[in-house]
Amino acid sequence: MTLSNDKIKQYRTVGHGLNPVVTVAGKGLTEGVLAELDRALEDHELIKIKVAVTDRVLRKAVIEELCASSKAALIQEIGKVALIFREAQKPDPRKSNIR
Template identity: 30%
Template sequence: MNLRGKQKRFLRARANHLQPLFAVGKEGLTANWLAQLDGALDRRELIKVNILQNADVTTDEVKDFIEGQTDIQVVQTIGRVLALFKVSANKDMRHLSDQVKKI
C-alpha cells in the first residue's frame, strides 16, 4: 500500500504518543532483528524504532535496510527515531490500516 500525504499525516498523529518498541544498537541490523520487527508490525501495524547513540549505522541506512527488504514503510523520521507502518497479514488485526484506507 502506497501512502498518500493525508494518510501519512494520520499515521504521524497516531504515532506521536507511542514510545519506541525496538532499538538499533551496537550489533546493528540483522535478519533476526528485521524478522522480529516484522512480527511486531503484524500485531500493531504502527511502531517506533529508536537508533541508539552507540549504533554504527545512520538513520538513512536503517531506513534503506527496512524499506529495501520488506514492505514496511517509514512514515516519519525525527532525529534518531523512525515511525514504521505495515498492513497486518492477520485480518483480525487490521484496525489501523482499515482507517487509513478510508482516508
C-alpha cells in the first residue's frame, strides 16, 4: 500500500492523540493478537500498536511481520510503538479514527 506524503503527515497528526489498542508481548504474534489486530484495523483503520520487545532488531521484524500479515502500511515507528493504517472494507464513520 502506497500513501502520499500528505496522507502520511495527516495520519501522523491524527495518530499523535491515539493510545495503543493492540499489544504484542512475550508470546509474540499469536493467532489472538493477529485476530485482534485485524478487528481493530477494520474498526478504526488507523491504530497504534505497542510491541513490548526489548531487542530493537527483533522489534522491527515483528512490526514488519504485523504489517505484512495484516496488509497494513506502517505510518510511523517511535520506540516500542508503531502507528499503522489499513483502509476498511466497510468503513464506519463512528468508529474510524480518520473519518
